[in-house]
Amino acid sequence: MQRRLSELGIYSGSRLEVVRNSGGPVIVLVLGTRFAIGRGQASKIEVRQ
Amino acid sequence: MKLFLLVGNPNVGKSTLFNRLTRGFEHTGNWPGKTVECKHGTCFAGKEKLAVFDLPGSYSLTPFSEEEQVVAEALANSKFDVVVQVVDACCLERNLFLTLELLQLSRRLVVAINKSDLAERRGIRIDESVLARRFGVPFVKISARKGEGIDSLLSQIKASARTRPARRPAFDACMGKAKGLECMVRAPARKKGVPAAWLASKLVENGPYAQELIEGGRGEKRMLAKAAKLRAQLEKEESCSINAVFSRRKFAFISRAVKKAVRSRPACCGSSGAADSLLLNPLIGIPLFLAILWLAFQLSFTLSGPISDAIAQQISGLGQHLASFLLSAGAPAWFASLVENGLVAGVGSVLVFIPIIVLLFAFLQALEESGYMARVAVLLDGMARKAGFSGKAFLPLILGFGCSVPAIMATRVLDRKEDRLATMIAIPFMSCSARLPVYVLFTGIFFAQDQGLVMLLLYLLGAAAAVATVFLLRRFAFKGESPELLIELPDYHFPYWRTVLSSALQRTYSFVAKAGTIILAASVLVWFLGSFPYGVEYGSRESFAGMLGSMVAPLFAPLGFGTWQASISLAFGFMAKEIVIGSMAAAYGAGEGGLAASVGAAFTPLSAFSFMAFTLLYVPCVAALAAIKKECGSWRLTAAAALYYLSVAYLASFVIFQAGTALGF
Numbered sequence: 001m002q003r004r005l006s007e008l009g010i011y012s013g014s015r016l017e018v019v020r021n022s023g024g025p026v027i028v029l030v031l032g033t034r035f036a037i038g039r040g041q042a043s044k045i046e047v048r049q
Numbered sequence: 050m051k052l053f054l055l056v057g058n059p060n061v062g063k064s065t066l067f068n069r070l071t072r073g074f075e076h077t078g079n080w081p082g083k084t085v086e087c088k089h090g091t092c093f094a095g096k097e098k099l100a101v102f103d104l105p106g107s108y109s110l111t112p113f114s115e116e117e118q119v120v121a122e123a124l125a126n127s128k129f130d131v132v133v134q135v136v137d138a139c140c141l142e143r144n145l146f147l148t149l150e151l152l153q154l155s156r157r158l159v160v161a162i163n164k165s166d167l168a169e170r171r172g173i174r175i176d177e178s179v180l181a182r183r184f185g186v187p188f189v190k191i192s193a194r195k196g197e198g199i200d201s202l203l204s205q206i207k208a209s210a211r212t213r214p215a216r217r218p219a220f221d222a223c224m225g226k227a228k229g230l231e232c233m234v235r236a237p238a239r240k241k242g243v244p245a246a247w248l249a250s251k252l253v254e255n256g257p258y259a260q261e262l263i264e265g266g267r268g269e270k271r272m273l274a275k276a277a278k279l280r281a282q283l284e285k286e287e288s289c290s291i292n293a294v295f296s297r298r299k300f301a302f303i304s305r306a307v308k309k310a311v312r313s314r315p316a317c318c319g320s321s322g323a324a325d326s327l328l329l330n331p332l333i334g335i336p337l338f339l340a341i342l343w344l345a346f347q348l349s350f351t352l353s354g355p356i357s358d359a360i361a362q363q364i365s366g367l368g369q370h371l372a373s374f375l376l377s378a379g380a381p382a383w384f385a386s387l388v389e390n391g392l393v394a395g396v397g398s399v400l401v402f403i404p405i406i407v408l409l410f411a412f413l414q415a416l417e418e419s420g421y422m423a424r425v426a427v428l429l430d431g432m433a434r435k436a437g438f439s440g441k442a443f444l445p446l447i448l449g450f451g452c453s454v455p456a457i458m459a460t461r462v463l464d465r466k467e468d469r470l471a472t473m474i475a476i477p478f479m480s481c482s483a484r485l486p487v488y489v490l491f492t493g494i495f496f497a498q499d500q501g502l503v504m505l506l507l508y509l510l511g512a513a514a515a516v517a518t519v520f521l522l523r524r525f526a527f528k529g530e531s532p533e534l535l536i537e538l539p540d541y542h543f544p545y546w547r548t549v550l551s552s553a554l555q556r557t558y559s560f561v562a563k564a565g566t567i568i569l570a571a572s573v574l575v576w577f578l579g580s581f582p583y584g585v586e587y588g589s590r591e592s593f594a595g596m597l598g599s600m601v602a603p604l605f606a607p608l609g610f611g612t613w614q615a616s617i618s619l620a621f622g623f624m625a626k627e628i629v630i631g632s633m634a635a636a637y638g639a640g641e642g643g644l645a646a647s648v649g650a651a652f653t654p655l656s657a658f659s660f661m662a663f664t665l666l667y668v669p670c671v672a673a674l675a676a677i678k679k680e681c682g683s684w685r686l687t688a689a690a691a692l693y694y695l696s697v698a699y700l701a702s703f704v705i706f707q708a709g710t711a712l713g714f
Contacts, residue, residue, distance in 0.1 A: 004535065008143070011289070011297060014300070020325065020326065024331070025430055032140045036427040036534060036535070038430065038434075040533055
């Protein structure tokens with residue numbers, strides 16, 4: 001899973017925008033594309049503002 | 050004939066380009082031993098004929114899903130002349146990641162920048178010559194929808210097929226550190242037909258597919274140790290995991306290239322945010338989803354109903370004409386009957402399916418193309434997860450209320466083979482439209498007061514059986530956790546009629562071609578059972594079918610309907626649920642009108658409910674079984690599923706009738 005995320009542009013040090021985070025999967029915008037990520041997985045991604 | 054492969058990320062318009070190139074003439078089939086669909090066709094570049102294979106959409110060549118496995122294997126093993134990667138002009142950076150992966154594997158690459166008209170409208174200016182210089186392969190701007198740039202793409206493909214490609218890729222993720230390993234893996238790489246540099250870098254990356262390639266070979270341990278050492282060194286240097294190291298380097302390379310090549314107003318792609326905040330809200334989204342589905346069903350049934358009826362009428366007319374023609378030409382009576390009741394009726398039972406299948410597929414494809422289906426998966430993911438399956442599995446299950454066959458074929462949207470198989474086997478429990486005539490007749494006679502309620506009960510029973518089946522199968526048979534949801538939400542856009550239509554027709558054709566032959570064989574068998582021994586009336590008690598009915602009737606006695614007529618109509622219903630009522634009428638020697646009286650005398654309300662439950666749950670129909678066989682590729686699994694349906698139906702009806710009797714109904 002970590003490999004897949006990194007191939008989509010979500011890896012340590014990369015930038016992303018959290019579009020929606022209100023119950024259910026989290027939606028992020030990365031490199032111009034929106035992805036929905038399951039909550040369990042998303043909670044393992046550390047984000048800094 | 051030169052052969053080229055089409056690859057690309059999902060949602061970049063690859064199918065549209067494929068459609069444009071082949072002018073809609075394409076062949077669909079499964080990859081050998083896989084449940085993944087593959088399309089191929091031919092196109093013309095000037096006078097030269099080219100063969101083109103459309104590979105499933107994928108983000109990278111490190112296989113994550115079965116689709117990507119297919120892509121990786123096709124690129125590593127098949128003999129092709131050129132690879133054409135389709136990229137989305139609006140999301141170049143993301144798409145060029147796959148370009149780097151492809152470059153490692155093959156340098157006969159042409160990149161088609163699709164949707165370049167859309168990008169220009171959004172103020173994104175791309176200089177493809179800069180990209181070509183940076184990546185060392187030609188880039189061509191196209192618009193697959195409008196058909197712009199297709200000719201230059203084709204001539205570029207022809208040119209690339211002729212020239213020798215550059216020897217070194219423009220980018221090396223290991224920055225020259227893997228040279229030693231590259232020398233070591235040269236022998237296994239040559240044996241498997243992949244570039245040594247690719248194999249070395251994938252070994253450093255710890256890719257499972259690369260490890261398979263060197264497995265059992267000479268020096269395997271040494272190579273793995275060397276790769277592990279390099280990996281540890283890289284991870285230590287950048288103090289993060291190897292995946293992050295590689296991705297960071299690749300995206301950095303891409304970002305530098307894109308900065309030089311693209312001038313754009315700083316705006317992000319699309320504006321689907323507002324629609325999403327509405328559609329992804331469960332309180333609004335779920336009712337809306339149900340409403341859209343209801344509309345799609347209603348439209349499919351309403352629109353296809355008259356066409357199906359007309360086809361059925363034509364077919365039966367044709368059958369009678371053919372039979373009387375054959376008789377007048379001196380053919381034996383049995384032969385005329387075989388043609389009328391066997392062949393023509395059998396072909397007819399396939400043909401009447403066609404309008405509904407085309408329409409349902411078209412609606413499904415349109416919803417998929419518009420970007421809505423990805424949202425539905427997000428919406429339903431939470432609920433599905435509790436039952437142990439992925440949010441995407443809801444869609445095929447709900448389609449099953451219409452017809453099991455397209456629903457079973459729709460399981461292809463699922464990423465995991467385990468999810469696909471479990472859902473596929475559960476689908477026939479969803480009460481399809483063919484069961485309706487049975488419900489209508491029986492509830493009309495026995496439950497005239499609560500007709501709607503009883504029907505709803507049956508639908509719920511079916512849905513509960515389906516969900517329980519997925520749950521149990523995922524728990525005990527097809528184990529393995531379904532991966533957490535990770536799905537791209539493409540921008541909403543209006544579906545393109547060309548792709549919708551061609552996909553619907555293509556799938557229908559493949560259904561008719563594959564399932565049709567099985568249905569035909571089954572209908573001939575049913576005809577044989579119904580009309581022999583020689584001289585009996587078709588479908589009467591003296592026929593083989595009648596004897597069979599009498600023989601198995603005692604089995605059904607504990608369920609409340611141990612008559613030979615009920616048994617035989619169920620046996621015929623194995624072919625298609627639509628003919629349960631018809632064959633029951635034939636068995637009672639009554640027209641469909643007089644049937645109500647005979648049924649009213651032969652059943653009680655309880656046994657009628659038990660009969661309906663059995664009809665709902667037992668083996669769906671030959672067409673559905675054929676679809677399951679086609680999708681899962683295993684006769685054993687199909688047979689096991691059929692046996693499972695029979696046991697569930699028997700058990701359920703047994704419980705209903707016995708418990709009902711004990712309670713005094």
